[in-house]
Amino acid sequence: MATAKPLPAGLLSSARFVASPNHNTRPAGCEVSLLVLHNISLPPGQFGTGCVEQFFCNRLDWHAHPYFRNIEGMEVSAHLLIERSGALIQFVPLELRAWHAGRSRFEGQANCNDFSIGIELEGTDEQPYTDAQYRALVAVTLQLQQRFPQLTDARIVGHSDIAPGRKTDPGPAFDWDRFRAQLAQARQ
Ligand SMILES: [Zn+2]
Numbered sequence: 001m002a003t004a005k006p007l008p009a010g011l012l013s014s015a016r017f018v019a020s021p022n023h024n025t026r027p028a029g030c031e032v033s034l035l036v037l038h039n040i041s042l043p044p045g046q047f048g049t050g051c052v053e054q055f056f057c058n059r060l061d062w063h064a065h066p067y068f069r070n071i072e073g074m075e076v077s078a079h080l081l082i083e084r085s086g087a088l089i090q091f092v093p094l095e096l097r098a099w100h101a102g103r104s105r106f107e108g109q110a111n112c113n114d115f116s117i118g119i120e121l122e123g124t125d126e127q128p129y130t131d132a133q134y135r136a137l138v139a140v141t142l143q144l145q146q147r148f149p150q151l152t153d154a155r156i157v158g159h160s161d162i163a164p165g166r167k168t169d170p171g172p173a174f175d176w177d178r179f180r181a182q183l184a185q186a187r188q
Helices: 051-056 066-071 131-147 176-187
Strands: 034-040 080-082 088-090 116-122 156-158
Touching (some): 034 131, 051 080, 080 131, 116 131
Parallel strands (some): 034 116
């Protein structure tokens, strides 16, 4: 059956939804107007482990790897994760406030979680992202821009842009020129 089922508000049909408890509501009157790109891999540099999903759902076994001691007890999330294959996982409905940016500021406005959507790319700062990830990111960005008109190209940033000195992701591995060119091309 090809009939699309109506989805709950704020869920993307292109994503597999895995509910994260790490969210709350956005402040009243706060519109989505910023897209923040991140990277994550757990353990760092290892892909496809399922650990990111567990981490965002507070189900990660802190004893499973020595690195996990550094993140033990953290309660974080992102709206979306793009895996190396390009597969999309959604953790928080778009209308709700995910916990990805932390202490942050964009053009004088603090607490970017209030007014942003966070996308995690499975990866590291140094390792090239996959073609499938760029394709998936472009596709989902277009969907988000249709849904949230204030989310202009100029308001797509890296975590490092809104938390400089504290965060480095998505890192030098992320090819902004390529992403913006593919985004422009996809609109034609
Ligand atoms: Zn980040």
